[in-house]
Amino acid sequence: MNIAGGASFDKVMQSIGLMKKHRVKFNTLTVITPNNSGRPKEVYNFLKSIGSGFLQFIPIVERLDHSAGENDLQLVGPEPRANTAVTAWSVLPEAFGQFLITIFDEWVRTDVGRVFVQIFDVTLANWVGQPGGLCVFEETCGGAMVMEHNGDLYSCDHYVYAENKLGNIKTTNLRSLANSVQQHHFGNIKLIKLPPYCIQCDYRFACHGECPKHRFEVTPDGDPGLNYLCTAYKMFFAYVHPYMQFMGDELAARRAPANVMAWAQRYKRYEEAVKGNR
Numbered sequence: 163m164n165i166a167g168g169a170s171f172d173k174v175m176q177s178i179g180l181m182k183k184h185r186v187k188f189n190t191l192t193v194i195t196p197n198n199s200g201r202p203k204e205v206y207n208f209l210k211s212i213g214s215g216f217l218q219f220i221p222i223v224e225r226l227d228h229s230a231g232e233n234d235l236q237l238v239g240p241e242p243r244a245n246t247a248v249t250a251w252s253v254l255p256e257a258f259g260q261f262l263i264t265i266f267d268e269w270v271r272t273d274v275g276r277v278f279v280q281i282f283d284v285t286l287a288n289w290v291g292q293p294g295g296l297c298v299f300e301e302t303c304g305g306a307m308v309m310e311h312n313g314d315l316y317s318c319d320h321y322v323y324a325e326n327k328l329g330n331i332k333t334t335n336l337r338s339l340a341n342s343v344q345q346h347h348f349g350n351i352k353l354i355k356l357p358p359y360c361i362q363c364d365y366r367f368a369c370h371g372e373c374p375k376h377r378f379e380v381t382p383d384g385d386p387g388l389n390y391l392c393t394a395y396k397m398f399f400a401y402v403h404p405y406m407q408f409m410g411d412e413l414a415a416r417r418a419p420a421n422v423m424a425w426a427q428r429y430k431r432y433e434e435a436v437k438g439n440r
Contacts, residue, residue: 175212182213189216196250199257202264210277218280219265221258223376223390224249239323240378242386255390259397266398270405271427275420285399288368289406290413298373304349307340315339317348320375357385360392365399404429 164170181188190209192198198205209217229245230236238246253261262281269279284294297303297318308319309331317326326348328339339345356371359381363369371377372389379388389395405426409419 178212187216188214189218190214191218191220194219194221194253194258194261196253196257199253199261202261203268206265206268210273215276216278216280219262221253221391221394223252225378235323239321240375242378248390255393256397257394258391259394262394262398263401266402266405270402271423271430274423275418282402285368285402286406286409286419290410299368299370301353301370302349303352303374304345307345317345318375320373321348355387357381357383357387359383359385359388363396365396368399369395 164173178188190212192205192209206217224237225240225243225246226249227234227236227238227243227246229243230238237249265279266282269277269282280296284296284299287294288299294300297306304317306318307315307328308322309315310322313331315328315331315336316322317328328342328345331339352371352374355374355377360366360369360371369389371387372391372395376390377387379390379392380386381388405422408425409422412419412421
């Protein structure tokens, strides 16, 4: 949809056709909502069919303040507020977890080394103790600032709120704003406020509590700061665990992680045999 509310699909496809014509590699960013979370194979196969070899999947999670006035900010951050609820267009955690698992199942058997899915690459990097390069899965954040058209700089594109404004580049040097105490505090608070439930989690190394903007739930221990998508990521990491372990071992032995495709076929048959004997 464009800014006028009209359909933009045809223009996007025209642009993709132009890039393919001139052999320009491109990345696709797919927003995951309740409308498409139940159709993972359809989404994945469509993206491959249009020639996308680099895929990102971004879950939509937003909260609406029902008590906000007409001129107030209605979509709010993770801070506790009364009369606030997750929007109807936000993806459900279980649905997002299954979405990732289903696509991973396709990818790990046929497309490793040919199609690059950001969350799979980042997960493997974290699995072998290397920087993943994606802020939401890093221990701290603060390196993905956003600038508005008027020069206002904010701590993150998920935090374009008044309290997260760092300044304006027309009056303050960009480097100074990026290295300010306010920005360093913003980045470190992700680690500082991680609840004990998350610190003790087996998959902390792969998630680190994900994006702080989504940390508005309460842990089973009653502590604030649990990520809304915790269930999704636990589902996903538990499922991919053996595959990531295999690819990590291949990397350590200086072999291609793509060897996982043949191994995945054997592993799938083993799982099915185990289930059949129960």
